[in-house]
Every structure is written in structure tokens, then in C-alpha cells.
Amino acid sequence: MGDFEPKIVAFCCHYCAYSAADLAGSMRLQYSDNIRIVEMPCSGKTDQHVLLRAFEEGADGVYVAGCMEGDCHFLKGNFRGKKRVKQLKNILDQIGLGADRVEFYNLSAAMGPRFKEIADEFTERIRNLGPSPLNKSVKSSKGGDVA
């Protein structure tokens, strides 16, 4: 597992998390290159089935990042996003992927360094968990990489 490079999809809200990613860029902060960012209008827009589809398409980990609580541009979107992620954790447990492969984070547009921290932390978490069991089984049954 030493050479395992997780594939991680980060669904980032436009107003905070995505701006934080921009800031991290401007600050020239190096963060884990395992992260693929998908910009969302709001963290509350990230439907469970979209997150689930990311896993099916080969992600080893997925997270949703929205604004700080109380600061959502759409007022409650980040609370909704968080609840959906919580519910998805149940589904991931039932499926057998495990709840730890999905997470919800809050950060503000000014938190470039925190963006980097989250990217690194989450990558480390997934690295420790190892490849998604789904990827392993897809790889063995189809003999290839699915991503």
C-alpha cells in the first residue's frame, strides 16, 4: 500500500471553500495533489447521489467543504450539506465502504492555510484507510483503473 495515491474529490462551495482554495493558490501553499476540486454553487447543493457517484467512478475519498456555520451565502446551505453528508455516512456504512471516507468541512474564504490543512489531513486519512474497496474489486474484476 506504500505507493497508494488516493483519489479524492472535494466539492467546494463557490463562496468560501473554493475561494479559500484560490487563496491557497495565491499564497503558493503546497497542498496534496490528490485532491480534485469540483466547484459547487453552495455546499447545500451537493446531493448524496452525486457524492456516491464519485465513489462509484473511482474516488477513494470525498469531502464537501462549505462556509463557516452562520456565514453561508444561502443562509442554511452548509447545514443542509452537513446533514446530507451525515446521512451518506450511514449509507456508506451499509454498503461497506465505511463512513470515514466522506467528510464535511467548514472554512471561510480567508482560510487559505486551513484549506491546505484539510486537503492534507483528509489525504492522510484516506491514505491510512487504503484504496476504496470498490476500486479494488473493480480493478480485480475488470483488470483496470476506473478513474
Add this chain to the structure above:
Amino acid sequence: MIIAEQKPMETIEEFIKDYKKVLFLGCAGCVTVCLAGGEKETDLLATSLRMKRELEGNPLETVTYTATRQCDPEYVDGIANYVEDVDCVVSLACGVGVQFVAEKYRNKIVFPALNTKFAGGTVEHGVWEERCGLCGDCILHKTGGICPIIRCSKSILNGPCGGSQDGVCEISKDVPCAWHLIVEHMKELGRLDMLMEVQPPKDWSTSRDGGPRKVVREDVKIDE
């Protein structure tokens, strides 16, 4: 509308364990509104089960489609090409939809993905309450628009019973006493007099004891 909720995922998985290609059939009617069987829920269930089966080394092929209404033959007829192509169908409609699909496609087994609960409405997003027991002979005109048949835990017609305390039914502190609500509302309307009339036993023959019920509107029937 009809309120339903999804059966546990393991139950549905067990239904389809011997099948390889399954149609997950959503319904865009009531179960979409109560977030149990619409397009999103259908996709989420199909994807979850597909991934679970992949992990178990027993791959599942899924087809998803959401019919406008599964309780109308024209929409059920319209899914023939989807049904033809699969080993079995998982319907995310209420029990009516499941039966209409099973009746039309007799060579395919149809499994219910939902538990059909009651006739009710949305009191807030994510919360649904039962409001009508479908008794077939509505008495809401006597009770200020509040149904004692379904909202009173004892379905009594001359309430409240002795269990009503501070507006709450004795079965639970979370259940308002329907008869308390009725009395309060009739007071508001200045029509407490209407409650003085003693209600005779209800004629239940329009409810469940007459076998399956049927509504026929001769005026709108289309004669071939």
C-alpha cells in the same frame, strides 16, 4: 397525498439477491413529494445497491426510470421497454403503483421498495403527519375540519375522552388531543353548539368492511 418511507436497504437487497439486472422504478407523484421514491431517491438506492453488490463480487446492473405516476395505466404502459429488458423490478411507488406495475407486466416479479404509511401532508420540510383515515364518509363538517377518526387515538366521535390533559392525548406528550383541537376551533368559530349534538355510531360500511372500494364516475368514463 400518500406518505411512504423506504424499507431498510438490506431488505431490498435481499429481494433482488438472485437477479442481475434490475429496474429501479421511481414515481413522480406523492412519493416524490414525500422524498421517498422520486428521481433522486431512486438513483440513490440504485447506486447504493449497485456499489454494495460490486463489493460483494455479485455485480448488479441497474436501470433507473421515474414514471410520471405508477397508479395510472398510461404511464405504466409507457415503461414496457424498460421492464422488458430486466430480470425484475423494484418499484419505489406506493402500494398502488407496485400493484399496477405487477398487474401489467405479469412475467416480471415486482418488489416494493417502500412502506406505504398513510394519507397525510407536510407539516414542515421533512415531517409528515397523518390527517385522514380514508373512512369513505367524511365528517369534517361536524368537527371544524379536524378529523377525529384518524387524529384521535381512539377514533371517538363524541370527545374528548378522559385521557385528554392540557390539550395533549394520553398516549404521548407529542400527540395533541384531536378533540381538544376540535373544541378550541369550534369555540373560535362560535359554533360550540354544533358539538352539543350527540353523534350516533358511525356507519363503517363505507370504510374497510365492504371489501375493496371503487369510485366510478359515469360522466367522465370514456366509452369505447
